[in-house]
Amino acid sequence: SLSHMGMMALGIFSLTSVGVLGATFYMVAHGLMIGGLFLVLGMIENRTGTRDIRELGGLNHTAPRLAAYFLFFALGALGLPGLPGFAGEYMIIQGLVAHQLVFALIAGVVLTLAAWYMIRVFKGVMQGPVRQKTLRDIVATQVVWLVPLAGLVALLGVWPAAITTHAVPSLYHAVHLAKGGSF
Structure with a gap:
């Protein structure tokens, strides 16, 4: 979430129409993607009684539907093309390139680190040896x-x-006014 908030701020402060539009879109997308991730993680914590990644592992074997939703929301959050994280990040970086190339490069590094972290969390929780053998998968409700x-x-x-x-x-109009324009 911190890297997403930083991307939104960069998009807004680019003072380009496409950067601000990307930040606005990313706000909506972030709310949906991270909301889904928190919902899935809450279900995992409710079932296992822990948030410690070291005590989790192999949940994709015992709860494959829960793992599929986790993967879907995680891929959206790390910016997989075809999911909203990619569209928002693309517009923000497009606005940054037009404003200041150095900030666009920094944003690229931040996005790479955030993707690495998301993959690391998925790997730690869903793959590896099964540590929670009695975990039940998600139910219809x-x-x-x-x-x-x-x-x-x-x-x-x-x-x-x-x-x-x-x-x-x-x-x-907001970008025009921020750049010193008038009504």
Whole structure:
């Protein structure tokens, strides 16, 4: 979440229309993707009684549906093309390149580290030797919460215009005013 917030700030402070638009889109996408991740992690903590990655492992063997949702939201958060994290990050970096190339390079390094961390968390929790042998997979009442959230994430990944077309007019004026323009 910290790297995502930093990306949003970079997009806003680029003072370019595409950078601010990317930050706005990324705010919505972040809320959905990280909300899904926290929901899945809450389910894992509820089932295992721990948040310690060292005590978890192999959950993809005992709870494959839970692991699939975790992977989906994690891939969205690390910016896999076709999911909304990629679209937001792309617009932000496009705005940064137009404003200051050095900041775009720094953002690229931050995104790489965040992706590494997300993959490391997935590996630690879902793969490796099974440490929680009695873990039960998600049930139908929990799927009711996860499916719509995953559907929205998938929809925004392939159709970012669902958000961006509504934001463009007001963001254009906000960027114009921030650069010293007038009404």
